[in-house]
Amino acid sequence: MRLALIRRDTAARGAMIAAPAVALVLTILCSLVLFAVLGKPAGTALYALLLEPFLSWYSFSEVLLKMAPLCLIAQGLAIGFRANVFNIGAEGQLVIGAIAASALPVWYPDGTSALMLPAMLLLGGLGGMAWGAIAAGFRTRFNANEILVTLMLALIAAQVLNYLLLGPWKDPAGFNFPQSVLFPDAALLPILLPGTRVNVSLLLALAASGLAWVVMRHRFSGYQLLVGGMAPRAAAYAGFSERRAIWISLLVGGLAAGLAGAAEVAGPLGQLQRSVSTGYGYSAIIVAYLGGLNPLGIVLSSFLVSALFIGGDNAMVSAGLPVAAVWVFQSLLLVFYLGGLAFLRYRLVVMHRPAQSVP
Amino acid sequence: MAAPPLLSLEGISKSYGAVRANRGIDLTVDPGQVHAILGENGAGKSTLMKLIYGVETPDEGRILWKGRPVTLANPADARALGIGMVFQHFSLFETLSVVQNIALIVPGSRATLAGRIRDLGREFGLEIDPDAMVHDLSVGERQRVEIIRCLLRAPDLLILDEPTSVLPPQGVERLFATLRALRTKGMAILFISHKLEEIRALCDVATILRAGEVTGRLVPRDHSAADLATRMIGRNIPPPAHPVAHDLGEVRLELAGLDHAAEDPFGVSLSGLSLAVRGGEIVGIAGISGNGQKELAALVSGEIAQPALRRDTVRLMGQPVGDTGVAGRRRLGLAFVPEDRLGRGAVPEMSLADNALLTAHGQGLVRRGFIARAAERAFSARVIAGFDVRSRGPEAEAGSLSGGNLQKFIMGREILLSPKVLLVAQPTWGVDVGAASDIRQRLVAMRNDGVAILVISEELEELFEICDRLHVLHKGRLSPSLPTRTTTTEDVGTWMIGGRAA
Incomplete structure (x- = not known):
């Protein structure tokens, strides 16, 4: 047998x-x-890991808060993964997005314009795309592996962040902490659920999920990406451009990560600081695969992974x-x-x- | 009591899921006998050979070797008993020499092996230089290496799976001489083929398989080829509708001095290819696979695009397209059926409906960037109905279809694009005889409607049946145009091995 x-x-x-x-x-x-x-204590640990996130309104709202960037980034990455373009450095695109978005409030700390926030999101998205575009250019021009290039660019992004926070963008009144000035109200995302830190970026993530579902399920462009991922030779046979697939994948992934970075500094952080880079870009890879690279699956998996993160934090405290x-x-x-x-x-x-x- | 037969099968059955590949097969092979297994593609020949060679195990029935029941759990068991097999697709390392390849499997020092290779070569007409590198060898020579590798283990039974499909006509004669010499030594040979004339020329006995069952045992010399064909297919096939000469249209596809340097060391470089296909004619490319067919197809389809400087070497509908990609050429009216179905002509994990979209997206299957699902289903349903694709309908995954059915689907999809120029590589590979004849009739009908068709095929009979003219591709060079009405198989065969017809 x-x-x-x-x-x-x-x-x-x-x-x-x-x-x-x-x-x-x-x-x-x-x-x-x-x-x-x-x-x-196994009971306490499992209780903290799996149940506690859902047992208090505060814990649950923190789950929703962390879910937003995970979901947004994972939706962007999943499109590339299905096309066999492996953007592993979303963390770097997130950091550059956060930096680009922070430029406005750092330069205009007293700004009150209603255009400040939309402009920040736009800059954040563009920043992330620009970081992704570098990898796309290297891949299409020199056939440099995007897994390595995006990963190394993430390390560079971390150093750019360090440089800015320890140098030109350091808050002069911040006791030498590596962080920027606190952002003005006009640079902060509106709170979605009163009494919590959950902001409208959750809606942004859900809208991106809907968009991803439409594109991958019903648009011909999404179909072309799928064919390129499942059977590259069939895509070549049908005349679907591989270069185009690489550019779209890395630009969309960069856009989503950049937006998530902007939403972090304009959301729970309220300033640019090192903790903007907590690994959302890497965890989103897990979220994307856990969700089966399916837009609806990713909404669920981002929620699940976020709950696990909150549960993990709890377990470190309550179960040691x-x-x-x-x-x-x-x-x-x-x-x-x-x-x-x-x-x-x-x-x-x-x-x-x-x-x-x-x- | 007479000596038991060398090999006998009793009531052998094998199913794959719902498909019953072999049903209650009885078969007896005696020493010194060349035994043909005759059947269409999909009749169960390959399954049966896999059971005898231990690649698969039967669900029911017994295998007896020299009168004793045996279990063949894997090919090693079969080889230990004395069964050797030469597969259709060779398993040789191109970067190694002949003797190095053989030493990987057969024990013994290289020097001893080289001596034995030369001895066997002289005795059975299998001359080969033991120190030659395999990538320098022709397909026929590689086949000799495979046969020698089997013979070195002194088997009692040799199985050959469609051995002549890779050989030019002259090579076939030489192989038969070898097999006859082996027969005189008392070796039994199982010869799998669907080529009737070869079986009549070589084999002592034939067992005919149809839909997994034995439908006849006979002495092939006593029957005509037409009779054998009817027994193999189970009905009469209509005689081919020979293309009548008619007025030709303008030149639609033209190659002018096309060169291509192979990128990988074992690819084939093409040099100075020139040909023209007019609307209303079928031009064939004959030749043994591996002489540049893949490269030629990719250069015409656009999967290999050339630098702008050489854009004039390929012209489609009068326009230079050498540097144009696949999409641009398809927009000009080119359709293409590639020789690989899974992963190139179709995406195995996608439904047939989604596979229709692959190249038929210009047929109203996409509206404002959105996939029109109803149109997609309707188009694939038309392909399925029009080309007798046996499947569960448009929702079936392409990977779940048999090779022949998927070929019919891809063929149908490309034909329904109403192309101006159609490029077909191996139109009837793995397709059963009836469906193959349908496909050929479709091609001829398209030609009569004025389509320019270029067919690349290994099947000479097929090319002679449908083509107006032929070119032979050998080592990356094309023969001059040979009108099929005034050319003989022998002429083509000479070009196929690099000679010039007298």
Whole structure:
């Protein structure tokens, strides 16, 4: 007897729903072992990781707050991933977007114009696109791998941020902390849910999700990107331009990340500081794949990952979990889910050998 | 009691999902016998050979080797018993020499092996230089290497899967001489083919398969080719509608001194290709695969675009298009059926409807940038109905179709684009005989409607049947134009191996 994976005729809808559920159960089982080995209270830890984010209005609003940038960036990245263009450096595009958006309030700290905020978002988006465009140019002109270029550009973006915060953009009245001046009210996003930090960037993320769904599902341009990702030779045969796919993917990814960066400085931070770069750009990669690169799936997965982040923060406090254990928990979930996705296209078959003997 | 047969199969069945590839097959092979397995593509020949060679295991039935039941779990078991197989697609490393390739599988020092290779070569007409690099060898020579590799293990049974499909006519004669010499030594040979004349010339016995079942056992010499064809297909096929000469239109596709340097070391460079295809004629490109067919197709389709300086070397509808991409050439009225279906002519994970969109997006399937789903379904339904594509309908994934059905879908899609110029590579590869004859009739009908058609094919019979003129492609060079009415198979065969017709 042996096991074999057999390709299915069509993707199994059931597996699409079962995969996340099975992944969650397996993650919990493994974590129980992990917590036991660490000598941490497993019940408290799981309670903090999985339930606490939903048990208080404040925790839940923080989930929604973190969900917005994750969802927005992941929607942008997913379009590229489906076209086989792997923008790994959304974090850098987010940082450059945040810097570009911050230029206005830093230069006009007393500004009151109603145009300030839209202009900041525009600059943020353009900044992110410009950072993505560098990688697109290197890929199309010199065939330089976009995975490496975007990743290295993210490191450069981090240094640009450092330079600005330690030098020209440092708040003169800020006790030498590496941060900019506090932004004026005209540079801050309106709060969406009173009494919380949730701002309208959540709506922006949901609108981007709807747009991504329309483009990838119903637009011919989205179809061309899909073909390029699934079967590059078929795209070449049909005459769909690969260069165009690369440019669109990196520009859209950069735009989304840049907007998310602008929304961070104009939202919960209220100034440009180092903590604008907390890894949303990297986590969004996980969010995009966890959501099956599907616009609707990404809305759900961004919510789930955001809740896990909040839960992880809680668990570090209430169960005394080390941060590494939180990361292991989050990574287990992703590994089990992606493993489960294999059953979407393949089914496990037990092969029996005929009962005969070799003489 | 008489000696048991070398190999016998009793009631062998094998299913893949709902497809019953082999049903209750009985087969007996004796030593010193050349046994043909005759059947259309999809009749179950390959499955049966995989069962005998241990690549697959049967669901039901017994395999007896020299009278004793055996289980063949993998090819190693089969080789240990004394079964050798030469596949249609060779498994040789091009960067290694002949003896290095053989030493990977057959034990022994290189010097000993080289000696044995020379001995076998002399004895069976399989001369080959053991130190030659495989990438320098012709397809026929590579086949000899594969056969020698099997013979070095002194098998009792040799299986050959469509061995003549890669050979020019002269090469076929030489292979048959080798096989006859092996037969006199007492070796049994299973010879898989759908070429009736070859089977009549070579084989002692034939077993005919149709839809997975044995439908006949006979001595092929005692039957006419037409009789064998009817038994193989199960009905009479209409005689080909021979194209009648008629007035030709303007030159629609023209190559003028087209050169192409291969990018990878084992690609084929093309030099000085010139040809012209007028509206209302079918021009064929004959030749053995690997002589530049892939490169030629890509240069005509636009998948390989040339520098602007050489834009005049390819002209489409009178316009220079050498530096134009695929989309631009398609807009001028070019349609193209590539030789690879999955991953090039179609996206396996997408539905047939979405695969229609791949090249038919200009047929009202996209409105203001949005995919018109109803039009997309209707177009693919027309292809499915018009070309007898066996599938679950427009929603079926392309990857779930058999090769022949997907070929019919791609062919139908490109024909429904109503092209001015149609480029077809291997129009009937893997398509059953009936459907292949339909496809050829469609091509001839398009020609009669004034379409310019360029067909690249390995099947000489097919080219002679539908083409007005032929060129032979050999090592990246084209022969002069050969009108099919005044050219013989032997002439073409001579060009195919690089000679000049007398």
